[in-house]
Amino acid sequence: MTWDRRHLMDVDGFSASDLTVVLDEAERLRARTEDGRGWLDTLRGQSVALLFLEPSTRTRMSFELAARRIGAETFLFDPGSSSLAKGESFVDTVRNLDAIGFGWLIVRHHRAGAAAVAARHFGGRVVNAGDGWHAHPTQALLDLLTIRRALGVGADLNGRKVAIVGDVLHSRVARSNAISLTAAGADVWLCAPAAWLPGVESLPVNPTSDLDAALRDADIVMGLRVQKERMAGGAVSVGGYVERYGITEERLARLAPAARFMHPGPINEGVEVTREVALGPRSLVLEQVRNGVPVRMAVLALLHGAGMLRSQTASLTAAPTIGR
Numbered sequence: 244m245t246w247d248r249r250h251l252m253d254v255d256g257f258s259a260s261d262l263t264v265v266l267d268e269a270e271r272l273r274a275r276t277e278d279g280r281g282w283l284d285t286l287r288g289q290s291v292a293l294l295f296l297e298p299s300t301r302t303r304m305s306f307e308l309a310a311r312r313i314g315a316e317t318f319l320f321d322p323g324s325s326s327l328a329k330g331e332s333f334v335d336t337v338r339n340l341d342a343i344g345f346g347w348l349i350v351r352h353h354r355a356g357a358a359a360v361a362a363r364h365f366g367g368r369v370v371n372a373g374d375g376w377h378a379h380p381t382q383a384l385l386d387l388l389t390i391r392r393a394l395g396v397g398a399d400l401n402g403r404k405v406a407i408v409g410d411v412l413h414s415r416v417a418r419s420n421a422i423s424l425t426a427a428g429a430d431v432w433l434c435a436p437a438a439w440l441p442g443v444e445s446l447p448v449n450p451t452s453d454l455d456a457a458l459r460d461a462d463i464v465m466g467l468r469v470q471k472e473r474m475a476g477g478a479v480s481v482g483g484y485v486e487r488y489g490i491t492e493e494r495l496a497r498l499a500p501a502a503r504f505m506h507p508g509p510i511n512e513g514v515e516v517t518r519e520v521a522l523g524p525r526s527l528v529l530e531q532v533r534n535g536v537p538v539r540m541a542v543l544a545l546l547h548g549a550g551m552l553r554s555q556t557a558s559l560t561a562a563p564t565i566g567r
C-alpha cells in the first residue's frame with residue numbers, strides 16, 4: 244500500500260495496516276542507518292525547519308537527527324531571537340518560512356490546532372510534533388513500535404491491555420495513544436483522578452479512577468507526566484496523587500513478569516513514578532526514545548514518497564482553528 248498523506252497532523256483515521264506501514268518502514272530504515280552508518284539520501288536537497296515554540300528535548304533532537312539521517316538539511320527556529328519576540332504572529336511566521344523556501348515544517352506549539360493552521364499557510368509538508376492538549380502522532384507511533392518490539396508481537400496487539408495512568412486531561416500523548424493503540428487492537432484503559440478524566444468520552448477507551456482495575460492483567464503500564472505548568476487551579480494535590488496513583492515497584496510486582504513500564508518523558512521522579520521503576524528492569528523509557536529516530540525517519544520518508552506520487556494534495560478537510 245502507499246501513503247497518500249501530505250501532512251501528519253494526528254493518528255485519527257489510521258487503520259491497523261496504515262500503522263503497520265509506518266512501523267515496518269521504521270524497522271527497514273533503522274536497519275539501513277544503524278550506528279550512524281549509512282546515511283541515506285531520500286530527502287537530499289530538502290530543507291526542514293524545526294518550528295518548536297514549546298520546550299522539547301526528545302522530540303526535537305530526534306526529529307533533527309532523523310531528518311539528517313535521510314539526507315535533509317535542518318534549521319532550528321529559535322523563538323526567543325525571532326520576530327515572534329517583536330509581536331509577529333504565528334501565521335505570519337509560517338508564511339515567511341514558506342517564502343524563504345523551506346519544504347518542511349515540524350511544528351510544536353502550546354495551542355491545539357496550531358500545526359493544522361500552519362498547514363493552511365505553508366506550501367510544503369507539515370508534521371505535528373505536539374499541539375497543546377490535542378495530538379502527538381509521532382510519539383504514539385514510536386510508542387506502538389516500542390510495544391510491538393517489547394511484547395515480541397507482530398502487526399497487531401489483539402488481547403493486549405495497555406493502562407495509561409496519570410494526567411490524562413492535559414495529555415496529547417494519551418489522546419494519540421488511545422487512538423493508535425485501539426486501532427492496533429489493544430484494550431486501552433485511561434486511569435486518573437476524576438478531575439483529570441473529563442473529555443475522554445469520545446475516545447475508544449475504558450476510563451477509570453480505580454488504579455487497581457486499570458493495572459489488573461495489564462501488559463503495559465504507561466505513566467504520564469503530571470503537567471504542573473498547565474494546571475491553573477490545582478484541582479488535585481500532588482501529594483495525594485503520589486499515594487493513590489504513583490507507579491511503584493510494589494504496584495508493578497502484582498503484574499505478570501513480562502509486563503513493562505513506559506513513559507513519554509520528561510518524568511517527574513517520585514510523582515507519577517518512582518526512580519526505581521523508571522530506571523528499573525521493566526522500564527522501556529529509553530527504548531521509546533531510541534525508537535523515536537527510526538519512526539520519525541519513516542514518517543518523513545513516507546510523506547515524501549506520498550508527495551512524489553502526487554496522489555492527494557491535502558489531508559485537511561475542515562478549516563482548523565486554534566484552541567487551548
Ligand code: NCD
Nearest residue numbers: 301302373379468507508509
Ligand atoms: C510529551 C509532550 O511534550 O507531549 N513529551 C514528549 O514529547 N516526549 C509529554 C509531556 O510533556 O509530558
